[in-house]
Amino acid sequence: MRPSIAKKIAIALLGWGIAIVMFFPIFWMFITGFKSEVDAVSTPPHLFFHPTLQSYAEVQSRANYWLFAMNSVIISVGGTVLALLLAIPAAYVMAFFPTHRTRGTLLWMLSTKMLPPVGVLIPIYLILRATGLLDTRTGLVLIYMLMNLPIVVWMLFTFFKEVPREILEAGRMDGAGRMGELRHVLMPLSLPGIASTGLLSLILCWNEAFWSLNLTSSRAAPLTAFIASFSSPEGLFFAKLSAASTLAVAPILIFGWLSQRQLVRGLTFGAVK
Amino acid sequence: MSTTIATPTPGRRFARKTSRSGVTLPLIAPAVVILLIWSIVPLVMTLWYSFQHYNLVDPTQTGFAGFDNYQYLLTDPDFWSSLINTLILVGGVLLITVCGGTLLAVLYDQDFFGRGVARLLVIAPFFVMPTVSALVWKNLMLHPIYGVVSSLLRGVGITPVDWFSQVPLLTVVGIVSWEWLPFAVLILLTAVQSLDHEQREAARMDGAGAIASFFYITLPHLRRAIGVVVMIEMIFLLTIFAEIIVTTSGGPGVATTNLAFLIYARALLQFDVGGGSAGGVIAIILANIVAFFLVRSFARNLEV
Numbered sequence: 001m002r003p004s005i006a007k008k009i010a011i012a013l014l015g016w017g018i019a020i021v022m023f024f025p026i027f028w029m030f031i032t033g034f035k036s037e038v039d040a041v042s043t044p045p046h047l048f049f050h051p052t053l054q055s056y057a058e059v060q061s062r063a064n065y066w067l068f069a070m071n072s073v074i075i076s077v078g079g080t081v082l083a084l085l086l087a088i089p090a091a092y093v094m095a096f097f098p099t100h101r102t103r104g105t106l107l108w109m110l111s112t113k114m115l116p117p118v119g120v121l122i123p124i125y126l127i128l129r130a131t132g133l134l135d136t137r138t139g140l141v142l143i144y145m146l147m148n149l150p151i152v153v154w155m156l157f158t159f160f161k162e163v164p165r166e167i168l169e170a171g172r173m174d175g176a177g178r179m180g181e182l183r184h185v186l187m188p189l190s191l192p193g194i195a196s197t198g199l200l201s202l203i204l205c206w207n208e209a210f211w212s213l214n215l216t217s218s219r220a221a222p223l224t225a226f227i228a229s230f231s232s233p234e235g236l237f238f239a240k241l242s243a244a245s246t247l248a249v250a251p252i253l254i255f256g257w258l259s260q261r262q263l264v265r266g267l268t269f270g271a272v273k
Numbered sequence: 274m275s276t277t278i279a280t281p282t283p284g285r286r287f288a289r290k291t292s293r294s295g296v297t298l299p300l301i302a303p304a305v306v307i308l309l310i311w312s313i314v315p316l317v318m319t320l321w322y323s324f325q326h327y328n329l330v331d332p333t334q335t336g337f338a339g340f341d342n343y344q345y346l347l348t349d350p351d352f353w354s355s356l357i358n359t360l361i362l363v364g365g366v367l368l369i370t371v372c373g374g375t376l377l378a379v380l381y382d383q384d385f386f387g388r389g390v391a392r393l394l395v396i397a398p399f400f401v402m403p404t405v406s407a408l409v410w411k412n413l414m415l416h417p418i419y420g421v422v423s424s425l426l427r428g429v430g431i432t433p434v435d436w437f438s439q440v441p442l443l444t445v446v447g448i449v450s451w452e453w454l455p456f457a458v459l460i461l462l463t464a465v466q467s468l469d470h471e472q473r474e475a476a477r478m479d480g481a482g483a484i485a486s487f488f489y490i491t492l493p494h495l496r497r498a499i500g501v502v503v504m505i506e507m508i509f510l511l512t513i514f515a516e517i518i519v520t521t522s523g524g525p526g527v528a529t530t531n532l533a534f535l536i537y538a539r540a541l542l543q544f545d546v547g548g549g550s551a552g553g554v555i556a557i558i559l560a561n562i563v564a565f566f567l568v569r570s571f572a573r574n575l576e577v
Contacts, residue, residue, distance in 0.1 A: 012385035018377065022455070023394035026401060028421060029409045041419045044428065086307065089300035097297050105305065111564040112312040116512040118533045119553030119560075120315035122322060122540055127315075146311045153304060178300065207402035209515035214541075224515075227404045231519055238412055238419065245405045256400035257393055264463050267456075267505075 026249075033243035040238035055243035059230070062240075065247055068226035074137050075212075075222055076205035079144025080198050083152045086145070088194070091156035092182050096168065106157065109150040117147075117210050128215060137220045143211050148201045155200070159193025160186065196262040199255075203263075206252045223248040316557065322550035329544035342551035351527050352552070355535040356559075358442060362531055363510045365446040366453060370506065371499060373450075374457025379491060381458065382465045392462070399455035407519035410448045411437065437521050441528045449516055453509075457502045464498035465491065504567050511560060532556050 032040050034051040059065065094102045124143070125134070133139030168185055187194065209224040216225055230237065230244045256263070323342055326334040346352050381392050398406065414422050415436045423433035436444040468491060476486045514533050517523060523530035523538060530538070536556060540549025 008385065011380070011383045012387075015380055015383070015385050015388065015391050018380070019391035019394040022451070023397055024421075025406075025409050025414055025451070026397055028413055029405075032413060043419060044424045045419075045421055086304045090304035093297040093301040107568045109308060111561065111568055112308060113508050114511060114560040114564040114567075115312065115316075116533050116536075116553070116556045116560055118512065118514065118536045119556045120319055121537070122546055122550060122553070123315040123318035126318075146307065149304060149308055149311075178297070182300075203400060207400075209402060209404045210512070213515075213518075224402055224404050227402070227408065228519070231404070231408055241408060241412060245409060249401050249405050252402070253397060253400045257397070260393070260396060260459070264459050267460055267501075 026253075029242045029245050029249075032239055033246045035239050035242075037237070037239045040242070055239040056247075059240055059244045059247065063226055063229060065226065065244075068221060068223045069247075069251070071137060071220055072206055072222035072224075075140045075144060075220070076202050078137070078141035079148060079205045080201040082141060082145040083148045083201055084156075084194065084198055087149060087152040087156050087197075088187070089182065091153050091160050092186060094153075095157050095160035095163075096165065106154065109153055113150045121210075121214060124211075125215065135216045135218065135220050139215060140212060140220055140222070143215065144205045144208065147208070147211070148204055151204075152197055152201055155197040156190075156194065159190045159197070162193075163189050192262065192265065196259075196265050196267075199259045199263050200267060203252060203256060319550045319553045319557070322546055323554045325547050325550075327546040327550075329546060331544075338547055342547045343555075345548060346551050346555065351530065351535065354527050355530045355532050358527075358529065359511070359531040359533075361442060362446060362449065362513060363507065365443075366449045366510055367503060367506060369446070369450040370453045370457040371502060373454050374461045374502065375492070375495065375499070377454070377458045378461035378465045378495075379487065381462055396455040396459055398452055399459065401452070403452060403515040404519055406452050407448060407516040410451070411520045415444065438525055441521055441525060445516060445520060445529050448520070449510070449513060452516075453506055456506065460498055460502050461495060464495050468494050500570070507563065507567060511563065532559070 031047075033055055034053070035046075035049050036052055036054060039046060039049045094106060128134040128139050133142070163186060167189065168181055172181060206222075207224070209228075212222050212224045213228060216222070227244060227248050230241050324338055324340075326336055326338045326341070328334050377395065381388065381395065385391075401409075412420070414420050417423055417433050417435040420433075426433045434440065473486055473490060476490055481489065512533050513531060514537065517529055517531065517534050518537075521529045523534045527535075532552070533556070536549050536552040539545050539552055
């Protein structure tokens, strides 16, 4: 039984219609960035207009985009790499040498993720201030590492569980120690899983807006703070806001699109085989 | 040597155990210890402050406060409304994203022209940072005069609504759902695709309609994936902050103040560290109750 042509067309229309509605705010943000401020607030809104780079120039002259972007890259990559370094050995042990405590440890790790950051903001703020880490990239790298560690351990654990034990045991026969086994056998085998874990961690760090807004002011401020500085209305600001938003979102959106296939494998936490 | 032969079992078991933990412990300890510190030190400090009179702008008020901060908080109607707002926010977004995500996953599993591109467009909002989503929706989409939605409404003859003052909480639920629907679609679509097509074909042969096969085959198959969506979303939805501070700052009044925002307002806007910390402790207790039930139901699916 083949679905009728009419049904196929209906599905295509529905699929595209929903896709366009979901994407519309991003599309509109993108084109508004190329409008003049007057065009941006014309009613009814125009889809066709004289494109201009004026807003991008003004955004750049008000706040140095590259500085914020650099902070975002360093903090996200730093936090992700540190979390992976700590999590890979831990997940390896839990996946291949489970004890009666393993299950409890895993669940406890996940439950630490449910603590609202705002509940511990004050102590963290005071600790960072006392150690001179307030408004530094190092401070945020550490926070992001801690923030993502539970999820990173979990995802790696589910990936490592998929690697057949026999392969590791064969390596052990050849005299590889624990570290050798981990580095030369397990890591190459589960590279796709490690990659998708890293990708998710990068995206979470890049978009994180609670710690970055409360723990940085100027030197270490990432793109979330850059955007926040364009959020208060001063006269006409729609085009500038859109240009700044596009600049902040574009790198991670393109990155996410390119890696979505990889990413999905990691997100499912082993629920989908 | 004779002793080891005399008592082989306990001795060997002990030796094996120590050697095993001796090798694995250094690998697992750093992650566990660092998380332990991260989850305990700030918690203890928060607990300490919550029993202190500590106001950043009023240095005369110091010392042990007993349960004053808690009593003040628990008798404050704002606290209870923030609790209800948190529930509505989490519940509303979960309902929309899980139901919508399931339907969209089935839709995007169908073959149609340009499906790959359409999928990319649908999942895009997940990658947009919450601050940007909130700003774009607040200004470009929902602004009562210049927003696209308002223009569309005027175009069909309806007076535009001032979303953030007339239906503030629902509007925030809508924006957050827009951010998280793609996540649900991503995961549930992968799950739907892993469904055995022969099984569905067989059901169709047996005369099951599209709706019957959705309820009896697709939905049971998605159970675990839906569990994952609920758990991950819950982690992030309980602590929603950026969307609220950017769009409404908790207002009008306290209409969109959730627990996270209430604590922020107490501690950093009213400089009441003691009161804010008491709120933090309550939030942590509530999160643990939720975590307990979630994690327990999730643990059933966990093979260790």
